[in-house]
Amino acid sequence: MVNRRVKITLTAFVLxxxxxxxxxxxxxxxxxRLGIVLATGVDTAPGGKVKVVVQTIVPSxxxxxxxxxxxxxxxxxxxxxxxxRVVEGHTISEALRDLSRQTPRQLFFAHDQVVILSESLxxxxxxxxxxxxxxxxxxxxxxxxxxxxxxxVTLLDLPGRVEVTPASxxxxxxxxxxxxxxxxxxxxxxxxxxxxxxxxxxxxxVIDMVPNPASPxxxxxxxxxxxxxxxxxxxxxxxxxxxRRDRLAGWLDSRESRGLLxxxxxxxxxxxxxxxxxxxxxxxxxxxxxxxxxxxxxIREGRVLMTAxxxxxxxxxxxxxxxxxxxxxxxxxxxxxxxxxxRGEVEAALAKAQQEYRVDVFGFGEAVHRKYPRQWKTMKxxxxxxxxxxxVRVQVESKIRRSGMITNPVEPGQR
Amino acid sequence: MSPLFNRLFRRRPPGxxxxxxxxxxxxxxxxxxxxxxxxxxxxxxxxSLNANLDVLESILGQNDDLVVRRFRLGxxxxxxxxxxxxxxxxxxxxxxSAILKPxxxxxxxxxxxxxxxxxLELVRDCALCVSGSSDAPDMGKVVDGVLYGNxxxxxDGEDTALIMDMKGWETRGISEPPSEVLVRGPREGFTExxxxxxxxxxxxxxxxxxxxxxxxxxxxxxxxxVIAYINGTADxxxxxxxxRRLRRIDIDGVLExxxxxxxxxxxxxxxxxxxxxxERPDRVAAALLEGRVAIFTDGTPFVMIVPATIIxxxxxxxxxxxxxxxxxxxxxxxxxxxxxxxxxxxxYIAVTTFHQEMIPTRLLISLAAAREGVPFPALVEAFxxxxxxxxxxxxxxxxxxxxxxxxxxxxxxxxxxxAVQAGVVSPLMVIVVAITGISSFASPVFNLAxxxxxxxxxxxxxxGTLGLFGVMAGILIILIHMAGLRSFGAPYLAPLAPFxxxxxxxxxxxxxxxxxxxxxxxxxxxxxxxxxxxxxxxxPGREGRGGGQW
Numbered sequence: 001m002v003n004r005r006v007k008i009t010l011t012a013f014v015l016x017x018x019x020x021x022x023x024x025x026x027x028x029x030x031x032x033r034l035g036i037v038l039a040t041g042v043d044t045a046p047g048g049k050v051k052v053v054v055q056t057i058v059p060s061x062x063x064x065x066x067x068x069x070x071x072x073x074x075x076x077x078x079x080x081x082x083x084x085r086v087v088e089g090h091t092i093s094e095a096l097r098d099l100s101r102q103t104p105r106q107l108f109f110a111h112d113q114v115v116i117l118s119e120s121l122x123x124x125x126x127x128x129x130x131x132x133x134x135x136x137x138x139x140x141x142x143x144x145x146x147x148x149x150x151x152x153v154t155l156l157d158l159p160g161r162v163e164v165t166p167a168s169x170x171x172x173x174x175x176x177x178x179x180x181x182x183x184x185x186x187x188x189x190x191x192x193x194x195x196x197x198x199x200x201x202x203x204x205x206v207i208d209m210v211p212n213p214a215s216p217x218x219x220x221x222x223x224x225x226x227x228x229x230x231x232x233x234x235x236x237x238x239x240x241x242x243x244r245r246d247r248l249a250g251w252l253d254s255r256e257s258r259g260l261l262x263x264x265x266x267x268x269x270x271x272x273x274x275x276x277x278x279x280x281x282x283x284x285x286x287x288x289x290x291x292x293x294x295x296x297x298x299i300r301e302g303r304v305l306m307t308a309x310x311x312x313x314x315x316x317x318x319x320x321x322x323x324x325x326x327x328x329x330x331x332x333x334x335x336x337x338x339x340x341x342x343r344g345e346v347e348a349a350l351a352k353a354q355q356e357y358r359v360d361v362f363g364f365g366e367a368v369h370r371k372y373p374r375q376w377k378t379m380k381x382x383x384x385x386x387x388x389x390x391x392v393r394v395q396v397e398s399k400i401r402r403s404g405m406i407t408n409p410v411e412p413g414q415r
Numbered sequence: 416m417s418p419l420f421n422r423l424f425r426r427r428p429p430g431x432x433x434x435x436x437x438x439x440x441x442x443x444x445x446x447x448x449x450x451x452x453x454x455x456x457x458x459x460x461x462x463s464l465n466a467n468l469d470v471l472e473s474i475l476g477q478n479d480d481l482v483v484r485r486f487r488l489g490x491x492x493x494x495x496x497x498x499x500x501x502x503x504x505x506x507x508x509x510x511x512s513a514i515l516k517p518x519x520x521x522x523x524x525x526x527x528x529x530x531x532x533x534x535l536e537l538v539r540d541c542a543l544c545v546s547g548s549s550d551a552p553d554m555g556k557v558v559d560g561v562l563y564g565n566x567x568x569x570x571d572g573e574d575t576a577l578i579m580d581m582k583g584w585e586t587r588g589i590s591e592p593p594s595e596v597l598v599r600g601p602r603e604g605f606t607e608x609x610x611x612x613x614x615x616x617x618x619x620x621x622x623x624x625x626x627x628x629x630x631x632x633x634x635x636x637x638x639x640x641v642i643a644y645i646n647g648t649a650d651x652x653x654x655x656x657x658x659r660r661l662r663r664i665d666i667d668g669v670l671e672x673x674x675x676x677x678x679x680x681x682x683x684x685x686x687x688x689x690x691x692x693x694e695r696p697d698r699v700a701a702a703l704l705e706g707r708v709a710i711f712t713d714g715t716p717f718v719m720i721v722p723a724t725i726i727x728x729x730x731x732x733x734x735x736x737x738x739x740x741x742x743x744x745x746x747x748x749x750x751x752x753x754x755x756x757x758x759x760x761x762x763y764i765a766v767t768t769f770h771q772e773m774i775p776t777r778l779l780i781s782l783a784a785a786r787e788g789v790p791f792p793a794l795v796e797a798f799x800x801x802x803x804x805x806x807x808x809x810x811x812x813x814x815x816x817x818x819x820x821x822x823x824x825x826x827x828x829x830x831x832x833x834a835v836q837a838g839v840v841s842p843l844m845v846i847v848v849a850i851t852g853i854s855s856f857a858s859p860v861f862n863l864a865x866x867x868x869x870x871x872x873x874x875x876x877x878x879g880t881l882g883l884f885g886v887m888a889g890i891l892i893i894l895i896h897m898a899g900l901r902s903f904g905a906p907y908l909a910p911l912a913p914f915x916x917x918x919x920x921x922x923x924x925x926x927x928x929x930x931x932x933x934x935x936x937x938x939x940x941x942x943x944x945x946x947x948x949x950x951x952x953x954x955p956g957r958e959g960r961g962g963g964q965w
Contacts, residue, residue: 020881028769028880029768031779031782032787032789062780062784110771110772113776
């Protein structure tokens, strides 16, 4: 009977529709219902609690004009395009969930770009906090991790004019990390991996609040209408924080930070100054083009000998003293100076890490592990003690490639 | 007859005699007897002209456009004769000069012998200046011939009539096919006249192996259908299968090839077209060369090509006329457009309502800002816009051409603009719908674009309920369905599944002509080699290196 077949088909269709539509939609959420979190800050709070700062974007503040016509430049409407919320709790999740008593939107962490830990929290140990970030299904491994020497709450509300939110300001500052190579920043996931590894200790960059020299001295002075004075404070990424497992061990300044980057083969750019051979107080600035480092461990009589072979190339960016670049010897001399400068930076970092903090942030342990997997099994437990005694030989192979638009220094009246 | 049909009949009020289910058009009426060709074929012609004409008049006599011209032929006008034709379907001038004049005047001057039995033969062989003629021994042939624009000549004392081809009705001239316009390529399109259409193929393929076989379909319409193929290239099994399916059809009228398409396709419940139809003779000729079979239907400019695969719907003749780089690039573009016309709205819905983590941060923020204040969920918003778009498109097609374009453009712009400004839909949704619409226009065959338009809506529902999971499920269902489809024995996804690596030259790319050495695997098995190798052109003097010789 055709009728029966029609019935069966219809029933199947209805059942299928129900089967699809009823369990569906459970995780349905519209974009505009989300409170998109761009930055998270974690600080200690009295009573063993943690204080969480959450920066969410206000999308409507980003729309030019009324009625939703067209997207303008960010923050165009002049309204602050973000909201910061602070909440305390014994656990981060509880604190964050408690936030929904204040925010109309469901917090959405998949686009978190920056996670800031306060110095006090870092000193106390971050492993409890990391549990949340590692466990959460929304938080990715990609947000940058920073240690703040200033208060995260203040830091996340520093007024900026170019970027819409402090979060994207930090994010974009960090995107330019290769033009200075003065700090070693880690993504959250990499940091957690290092924290849990048996050999390498984690580190990440430090964010500071610094007085803004561009700020006018007298803020009270009458300004023309609509004029916004430069803010008193700026944020700045300032060196590197070194951890012993999950606790802050100390700081590396910008020179030592680059030393760390050299060893870890992460220098992609930046300017390095070398003293000129003829006049020591005059400097030449060399623009680093690329570098590559190979770590070659060797075990001799139970002791680890590490050779760091650094290859680097640079351009001459500037000189403040006389240099005759038409002569190959000058170039060779500059290359030697560059190698010297690099070695100096590496040795500064080594001294800090080996002697003062005694933590292996360089990945020496991993290099040994890779080359001597069998010996490493026994060595692993003593590595903490062995690391400061590792003898490091730094070999730098440097090349100067180009000298910019001119060859010899500017010399008035010589043509 | 289906039970549904029976039930409909049973519901008719009693007393009123239901039209007979069998032979639906045959209603008994005393005054006007109903005839069928089978019946008429039984009536043999008699040797009396008057008797024959009486029979003919009883069949067609009520028609005012029937012309019966009696005259006498022979030296003394001893034999009566008559020509019969339908006014308006024949060339009257030619009848006068080529039939009546020789028979009425010249036969007298030539001193026509009045040998009884051979008179018709004599007339046919010596007097009539008409090329197409045939003998008709029965009334069926006479009526059929007269109704198809032929002239019947009947002579007293002969039990055979002569049917002469005098077709001369008005037809539309050959013009550019409106549904398949090319920049480069022939501008001819098929017309409604069957013989004009077949002649266009003959002109393109002047081979004795081109076979055009005709048969009639339709009890009332008696539509002539021509099957075209190249003997020795097309698979004989395919040809006989096409014939078998066409012969099976019992329908009263065939007004367009679409009638036949639904009778001969493999899977009537599939949304996918399994027969390719085209208005372009070059496309038909190319298909014949690949070993396919073309089906011409009288009265429509659309010619069907079988077997059709999904890829053949995405190939435009222009791919082959332009240089192959362009052909390849445009083909890639078309594949992307096809996918986006099916998937773009559903992907948008799935990503914005379930998988916000997949959207780049900045885009997500713009999205959230754009959707701020939009009162509908993304799914409803999408349906609203898609509906508006489809309605506009339909309106644009049906309206007179000049108005139609204005309606679609202005309508889309105004509605899009106003809807966005009023905050009813988000600008991004307008963009998505617009891109989807443009993509669906990029399909070279209208057929497949309609299928994609239809499938888009269930896909959107799946996306709105299950997210990307639903989209993937939908894609899989469609793929599984397509993998099971066949068009006249050829797998629908061929040459992708089953995979024929050699055919990729015409699927992934459009290889240059000198590299297309083989016919498609599915249809060209019988005669796989299209051309010999080594025809790649090279500069003079270097023939030995690049090819040239083989």
